[in-house]
Amino acid sequence: MSRRAYYEELLQLAREKRLEHGVNTAAFGLREVRAIYKGEGIRLDHWPLPYKIKALYMCDDDCPSVALQQSIPYEPKLFALIHELKHHYCDRAALGTGVIHCGDYDANELIEKGAEVFAAEFIYPEAEFAEDLQRLGVTIRDASHVVEVKRSCKAKVSYTFICKRLERLGCITSGQFGGVQFQKLEEQIYGVPFYRRRR
Template sequence: NGIIGPDVSMREMWRVYREEGIEELHFRGGFKRLRGAYFNDEYGVTVMLARGLPDDPTIFTMAHELKHHLVDSEIGTVLCRTEEERRRIEVGAEVFAAEFIYPEKDFVYDLFRLLRGMPHHVSPEILVKLKRETGTTLSHTALAKRAVLLRLADEKAFDDVRWRDLRLRSDQK
């Protein structure tokens, strides 16, 4: 995709979209729980994004919708699927987006470099430092999910973490 590093920009995402034939990108207000939607119909390929999101969640949503374009566009409308099929498709898009923005191997390498050795236990504070030092556009929550999936942290370690407060405290040090 030509993107190097975990700090994906809106400009880079738009370039990838154009290269993949996604020419229509609309920002709409009024979404309550929906951050994005992908359409591939007789009018062409269109991605709709919730207006007003900060760049990081917008970039994640664009990567999520890109997965639908690259993988799911041939299977028909997602709304016609069973709940289990829809859930599998959406989880796949979340995993794709996280890997697109910050590949797992880079995540582990950066943790290794940050901790000066093999990570055995990753805390919320370490993830805040990792995000700050790498500039990744992947959210703290997504970084935490990845740490849990890689068994570098216990899921309970991230219960009730207030990422913004933790980041602000870390910045004051």
């Protein structure tokens, strides 16, 4: 199967699984992911992971489990958990009783990128993103426009996610805002949110 056909299948699977689990983009967060894990019989482990590993998936004696890096922020956590869900749906047979360490893109490059494709579509389908962007009516000329898109974004996704999407939709060029620290920029424009202010 070609790479393109593989990704296309994963996009389709993500849409099916969203429907099956009744995902509503604006209301989808960690609590909802935990409910999906419970429904799928995946145990969530909390042991510490090496810094470079975002998450891992394993399946011993038909008991699937996922361990998650606790030190990462909310949005990447959500993304990582859906990334692992793709391994659960698609890669169990190939995996046998081994472990998939995620975050290491040199190993298993295709199944890892496939998991990213699946997770992006599952959390915020591209067509829905494009519609919302059009409704917002922002033309991306500088980094502050990306901040605007993020602040009006209904899905719980990171700046990295948004930039990748804008790239895919041809709104920005590859790496256009590569060096920008969006969180800092957002704070410069809108101020530091109260929960991050020092007393």
